[in-house]
Amino acid sequence: MSLLRKSLIISAILAAYIFAVVFSVDSNTGNNVCDISKKDLFNGTQNPNGECVTTVMGEIPSKKQMVSTVIRFPKNNDKIPANTAFTIRTKTINLRTGFFDDPVKQYYIFPQTLDNDGFIQGHSHVTVQKIDNPDEPLNPEIFAFFKGLNDPADGNGELTALVEKGLPAGDYRLCTMVSSFAHQPVLMPVAQRGSQDDCVRFTAE
Incomplete structure (x- = not known):
């Protein structure tokens, strides 16, 4: 040939x-899409079977006001005492924190909004998952700790979550999930950018 x-x-x-x-x-x-979708039409609840959402995307910030996050504690590769209380600390820039609707009745029901200075109004979450196999994706249905960070950031710009009972011995991944007011992931103006979230891996021992 x-x-x-x-x-x-x-x-x-x-x-x-x-x-x-x-x-x-x-x-x-x-x-x-929701007129032809076989999924149920959303009603503000969290549907574990999936749904079709008609909420518009809403307001999107400028490139100079894109969201970025760092986890301040625990840091990557930290070792912390097992079964001992500790406080997760994060900091997010370009997010007006403290905006959080009712996730039981208003999930995904509002579009993303900006404040008068052009910053996204929203909140964050932290989720901790145990790592059994570092070469395989973690099961998103299984987590060791989860908390919505609903309050405004403190004087240091930090959001915190107390893990009251600590964690059993093991390796863990901690990630943030920054969200708009109605819990949808924050929407950015361009595709090529740094992530709005942060993840670290640490050990309880």
């Missing part, structure tokens, strides 16, 4: 693949 013929065959295969990927989502569906 000639090189030209091989090139034509490869090009045809690639074109077919790109066509299948690009057109697997109907761009004409637009905001009508």
